[in-house]
Structure formats: C-alpha cells, structure tokens
Amino acid sequence: MSATLISVEKGIQTAGVGKFQYRLFVIFGLVWLADAMQVLSIGFSAPSIAKTFGITMPQALSTGTLFFIGMLIGAFVFGRLADRIGRRPVLMMAVVIDACAGVASAFAPDLAWLLVLRFITGIGVGGTLPVDYTMMAEFLPSNKRGRWLVLLESFWAVGTICLAVLSLIAVSWGDDAWRLIFFVTGIPALIGVVLRFYIPESPLFLNRSGKSREARDVLQRVANVNGSLVQIPALQPEKQEHKSVFALFSLELRRRSIGLLLAWALISIAYYGVFVYLPIQLSSSGFGFMRGQEFLVVLALVQLPGFALSAYGVERWGRKPTLIGFLLLSAFGCLLYSLGTSTAVVVGSTLLMSFSLLGVWGALYAFTPEVYPTSLRASGMGMAGAVARFGGLFAPAIIAPIMTTHFTLSLFVLSAMLVAGAVSIWSVDVESRNRVLD
Secondary structure, eight states, X not given: OGGGOBOHHHHHHHHOSSHHHHHHXXXXXXXXXXXXXXXXXXXXXXXXXXXXXXXXXXXHHHHHHHHHHHHHHHXXXXXXXXXXXXXXXXXXXXXXXXXXXXXXXXXXXXXXXXXXXXXXXXXXXXXXXXXXXXXXXXXXXXXXXXXHHHHHHTHHHHHHHHHHHHHHHHGGGGGGHHHHHHHHHHHHHHHHHHHGGGOOOOHHHHHHTTOHHHHHHHHHHHHHHTTOOXXXXXXXXXXXXXXXXXXXXXXXXHHHHHHHHHHHHHHHHHHHIIIIIHHHHHHTTTOGGGGSHHHHHHHHHHHHHHHHHHHHHHHHTOHHHHHHHHHHHHHHHHHHGGGOOOHHHHHHHHHHHHHHHHHHHHHHHHHGGGGSOGXXXXXXXXXHHHHHHHHHHHHHHHTHHHHHXXXXXXXXXXXXXXXXXXXXXXXOSOXXXXXOOO
C-alpha cells in the first residue's frame, strides 16, 4: 500500500499546469499591480496632499514614510503568520487590509487620519508580498516555477503604466488629485479580495501540517480545473514542526539567508537611488521630463523585455547566473551616467537601468522562496521584504546627500552596491533551478 504513496511535488506534476495556475497568476498579479500603484503613487500624490492640508512637501511625503514602515511590519508579521497558521487565511487578511485601508485613504478628513490609513495600507501591501509568492511557488512544478514567478513580478510594470495614466487624469481634480489616485489604486485589491475566496490552501503546507488527505483533495481540484482526467494518488505524509524565525540563521540556512538578505538590502537602496533620487537630481539639471508621467510609461515598457529575458534566463541558465548577470549589467548602466550630460546619455542610461534592474527584481522574487523549506518559506520571503523596506527607508540618508554634493561619486557608490549584491548572490550556497520544494 505504501508503494502507491507519492510526494506533493509528484502530485503537482501529475495535476499539471493549466487553467488553475493561470487563474492564480491573474489573481495574484492583480493585487501586485495594485501594490505597484500604491508604492509609486507616493511621489504623484504628495503635491496635491500638501495643497489640500496646507503643509510642506516633506510633511506630505511623510505619508510615504509611514507607508514604508507599514510595509516593513506587514512583510515580517504576515510572513511568520503564513508559516504558522496557513497561507490562505493570511492571504485573505493581508489583501483585505490592503484594499480597505487603501480605498479609505481617499476619504481621509484630515492629515492625521491620512497618515494612519497609509500606515495600515502599508501593512497590508507588505503582507501580500511574502504570501503571494510563497503560494504561487507551491502550486507550480519545479521545472516551470522560476519562469512563472518572474512573470508575476512583471505586473509591477503594468501597475506603473496604469499609475502614469491615472496621474495624468488626476491632474484635472486639482488639490484633490490624491483622493482619486488612492481610490483607484485600491480597486484592483478590492477585486482581489473577492477572487481570493476561490484559492485553496497550499497542498505543501497542508501535507506538512499532517493533513495529507486535504492536500490530495486540493491537488485533485487543480487537476480537474486543468481539464485532466487523472486521479491523484494518496500523498506521503510529512509531519513538520513549526520553527522559530531564528531558524533562518541556523547552521543549515545561515549562509543563504545572510547572502540573500544582504542582496535584498543593497538592491533596494540602489533601486530607490536610481529611480527616486537620480531623477530628482537630473530634473534640476534640465532633464525635467524624467519625472513626467509620459517618461514613466516608457520606463515601464522597457521593463517588460527585462522581465521576459529574466524569465528565460532563470530556467535556461539558472537563478544565480541570471541574477548576477543582471546585477552587473545594472552596475554598468549606473556608470554610464558619468559619461556626460547629453540627453542621449541620460535617456540611454535610464532605459538600460530600467531594463536590467527590474530583471534583477524578477529573478530575485523567483529565487528567494525556493531556497527555504516549507516551514520557513513565507518567513524567509517576509524577512526579505522587511529588509527591502529598510533599504527604502535608509536610501535618503545614504544616497541623497552624496548625490547632491558629489554626483559622480554617488554613481560609483550605487554601482558598487550592485556589484556587492552580485557577490552576495554568488555566496548563496544553493542553486534552485529545478529544485523540488522541501
């Protein structure tokens, strides 16, 4: 009888990839699109917030600071919860907070309420990150997982384009432009709340929680939705104890955790340096178009082939080689800015950075959940997301002062961070291409 038992990975392969995974892809992608709009809306909403409440721009931008702090907390807390009580309930909690607080932000009566609501929205947005990617990874076979996870990240580019168009429309709302922006950016998440009721619990989590029969039923549902007539055999039970978050730094996982988390921090600081503070500096030097919505659309369109190449690379060359290649290309793109201040150099360098640095993010989101066991997968993603938010919060103190006084030096600093990120990825002690999730 025991000879008929199969692993969850074999069950996922038997169920196949089809309509079920495409539905997951759209549902998770819709919320990821909304999250991209929420994050990027900070700069577009701040001027009208300042006018509405009669405050300075730095005070208006504090809505973004609290949003990032909320994301940091949400990523860590919801990642841990997903490993303790299950992916599905945490998935629902995170997106409900994201959607409700996001839409409610549009109706904030005063600045205090707006700050509170943006903080709560950040918690929800941060919480969706570790759970969405963990969940998606656990419904895909090892030979196709990387490509799908990278392409899921491409919804960030779609969200960028949507926000640029929305910002152009919101201009006609005058001082209340931020209300329209926050309301519309919450709508995809609201739709996601309804759609996520149809997502079952992860079969990997169920099987590791001693619920092999329920895990098998989920896999049978996947097969049925995919149009397969196969019957999923009974699964090999795998009981696994809950682990402390400190287990991420156990002897077995310490090297990969340190390498990955360092890479997340360095890449995050470089990302905000390139796409937030560099455009501010260049716009003051006569390149004002770099902060316009039209140029934002161009940057997002360039990101799409970057995601496509990254999706191809993680399966063809592996996760680590793809990440290292894109990081070194990004470092080279940073140094190109130092060649001059002509429009061709500035635009060319920015387009290269958008192509390569978003390719980095796509591969990084695919790589990270694969290197941790099921009992720590969401925790590892949550920790990575929290570290990335630290990077965003520290970027103003690290990059902005250097860029203001020593522009060329700041380019070398950003480039060095990206090279250091490549070294950090190289130090990770596992390559996860075709790796069965354990």
